[in-house]
Amino acid sequence: MEIDPFIFRLSIFILSIFVGYYVVWSVTPSLHTPLMSVTNAISSVIIVGAIIAALSGSDGAVFSSSSIYGFLAIILAAVNIFGGFLVTQRMLAMYKKKKKDK
Amino acid sequence: MSANLSASLYLVSGVLFILALRGLSSPETSRQGNLFGIIGMIIAVAVTFLSVDNFTSGFIYVLIFLAIGGSIGAFIAYRIPMTAMPELVAGFHSLVGLAAVFVAISAFKNPAAFNLGSPGNIKLASLIEMAIGASVGAITFSGSVIAFLKLQGIMSGAPITFKGQHLLNALLLILIVILTIYLCSTQSSNLFWILIAVSFLIGFLIIIPIGGADMPVVISMLNSYSGWAAAGIGFTLENTALIITGALVGSSGAILSYIMCKGMNRSFFNVILGGFGGTEQTSGSQNKEQRPVKSGNADDAAFLMKNASSVIIVPGYGMAVAQAQHALREMVDTLKKNDIKVSYAIHPVAGRMPGHMNVLLAEANVPYDEVFELEEINNDFANADVAFVIGANDVTNPVAKTDPQSPIYGMPVLDVEKCKSVLFVKRSLSPGYAGIDNDLFYKENTLMLFADAKKMTEDITKNL
Numbered sequence: 001m002e003i004d005p006f007i008f009r010l011s012i013f014i015l016s017i018f019v020g021y022y023v024v025w026s027v028t029p030s031l032h033t034p035l036m037s038v039t040n041a042i043s044s045v046i047i048v049g050a051i052i053a054a055l056s057g058s059d060g061a062v063f064s065s066s067s068i069y070g071f072l073a074i075i076l077a078a079v080n081i082f083g084g085f086l087v088t089q090r091m092l093a094m095y096k097k098k099k100k101d102k
Numbered sequence: 103m104s105a106n107l108s109a110s111l112y113l114v115s116g117v118l119f120i121l122a123l124r125g126l127s128s129p130e131t132s133r134q135g136n137l138f139g140i141i142g143m144i145i146a147v148a149v150t151f152l153s154v155d156n157f158t159s160g161f162i163y164v165l166i167f168l169a170i171g172g173s174i175g176a177f178i179a180y181r182i183p184m185t186a187m188p189e190l191v192a193g194f195h196s197l198v199g200l201a202a203v204f205v206a207i208s209a210f211k212n213p214a215a216f217n218l219g220s221p222g223n224i225k226l227a228s229l230i231e232m233a234i235g236a237s238v239g240a241i242t243f244s245g246s247v248i249a250f251l252k253l254q255g256i257m258s259g260a261p262i263t264f265k266g267q268h269l270l271n272a273l274l275l276i277l278i279v280i281l282t283i284y285l286c287s288t289q290s291s292n293l294f295w296i297l298i299a300v301s302f303l304i305g306f307l308i309i310i311p312i313g314g315a316d317m318p319v320v321i322s323m324l325n326s327y328s329g330w331a332a333a334g335i336g337f338t339l340e341n342t343a344l345i346i347t348g349a350l351v352g353s354s355g356a357i358l359s360y361i362m363c364k365g366m367n368r369s370f371f372n373v374i375l376g377g378f379g380g381t382e383q384t385s386g387s388q389n390k391e392q393r394p395v396k397s398g399n400a401d402d403a404a405f406l407m408k409n410a411s412s413v414i415i416v417p418g419y420g421m422a423v424a425q426a427q428h429a430l431r432e433m434v435d436t437l438k439k440n441d442i443k444v445s446y447a448i449h450p451v452a453g454r455m456p457g458h459m460n461v462l463l464a465e466a467n468v469p470y471d472e473v474f475e476l477e478e479i480n481n482d483f484a485n486a487d488v489a490f491v492i493g494a495n496d497v498t499n500p501v502a503k504t505d506p507q508s509p510i511y512g513m514p515v516l517d518v519e520k521c522k523s524v525l526f527v528k529r530s531l532s533p534g535y536a537g538i539d540n541d542l543f544y545k546e547n548t549l550m551l552f553a554d555a556k557k558m559t560e561d562i563t564k565n566l
Contacts, residue, residue: 013345016348039351040351049208050208069211073204078169079197092132
């Protein structure tokens with residue numbers, strides 16, 4: 001009997017939860033705020049779905065009743081992607097080590 | 103692009119996202135980690151364009167919308183003050199949630215574009231995944247909006263509770279399950295809209311009873327929700343990158359909520375059921391008798407610190423409110439010039455979101471290797487000469503260790519009272535978030551400095 005592809009995706013999902021669990025516990029507490037902003041940015045990979053939705057219209061009618069939601073989602077996700085990664089970068093740039101000289 | 107190739111590349115971007123989080127295990131590798139995240143995102147977006155393979159006028163519009171959103175995001179990222187990070191993150195969560203809802207709606211209206219069947223005849227599994235994604239996304243959206251309004255101060259931080267609240271929430275959750283079942287059998291778009299509306303309502307209802315002091319838990323929890331919403335959509339779209347990311351973000355948010363709850367010694371359910379932070383003032387009002395406190399001025403404080411060999415700074419959110427972090431760093435610089443050892447002690451819930459205080463100190467050019475977490479530094483208080491508490495209150499209250507009647511009993515606190523002397527900068531003797539009196543004020547070795555945190559710190563520096 002063939003295995004439903006859903007089971008493969010479910011396996012990836014469950015294993016990723018475990019990967020996430022161990023990786024996040026190893027994040028140093030001083031970087032928990034950047035952790036939140038970067039998880040924010042990467043969860044906006046949902047833009048993949050938004051792009052597919054936006055491009056579902058035909059050439060003559062780019063904005064159909066379904067593709068318009070895709071375009072709206074693109075804006076939201078793009079705010080998040082750029083905002084999330086840039087603000088994380090801005091924060092991380094501030095973390096400096098003690099200067100040895102006085 | 104072949105389906106196998108694109109699926110493999112999505113996997114690559116998923117792995118890069120794992121490395122992005124992995125990089126955060128130390129500040130040195132963190133910037134590289136962020137870069138991995140950006141590359142992962144670029145790969146995911148590029149692969150999507152290539153596999154849809156529709157480079158017509160629609161593509162141009164996609165780029166335009168991408169640029170609009172991107173510039174708004176970049177603008178916000180550069181302008182936002184670090185004190186407002188909690189609001190920013192809450193706001194961003196709401197966008198992820200709403201994007202998930204929009205993608206689900208679009209998939210429901212035009213399932214053929216996603217290979218999910220035809221309208222009115224969507225594959226059963228996809229329909230369930232879509233419903234879950236849309237519902238969790240909607241809860242994330244409205245919940246985050248409320249959290250944002252509370253953090254921003256537009257909405258009162260006080261918990262809003264009413265009778266039968268929990269029963270109502272439970273009924274609405276059951277309603278969602280029933281709606282999903284009916285949706286699967288009828289494929290009715292009306293039911294889909296109702297499902298989304300009810301989910302918006304739930305998100306709203308579960309956040310309003312939570313008080314301002316519990317916001318660190320709420321933000322982490324919504325972080326987790328936004329991940330599960332992304333994962334739900336990932337299953338619908340059969341997209342590995344989205345499934346991996348959703349799982350990562352979901353577990354990340356869950357761990358952060360757990361850490362925050364532990365920092366306050368509260369169970370997750372206790373926080374969610376709400377009503378804390380503003381209403382409970384039981385033990386505070388009972389023993390209102392005036393106890394003597396010693397108060398001093400900047401001169402006294404400077405004298406104490408000048409004669410110390412080691413000083414531990416305990417910053418809290420009040421410091422950020424007073425914008426005193428730069429003044430504080432200048433004071434510490436002066437102390438260090440006098441060969442006094444200075445370190446910072448950070449309580450897990452010191453800011454308004456996980457790790458918030460660390461960012462605020464980093465912004466004030468405090469080197470991160472002088473900043474320590476509660477477990478790392480708590481034993482050092484006994485050997486330190488001066489503890490300088492600025493803008494923190496409840497997290498230093500020894501009552502948490504001694505009085506089982508206290509609402510904060512059992513919460514991990516910084517052992518500030520073990521220091522030879524304690525300098526406590528505060529405007530008045532008023533209680534903190536938990537609404538209880540701080541025993542530390544009345545200790546023999548505590549000197550209260552009643553003033554604005556920034557002004558006091560500047561005055562001390564002058565007197566050093």
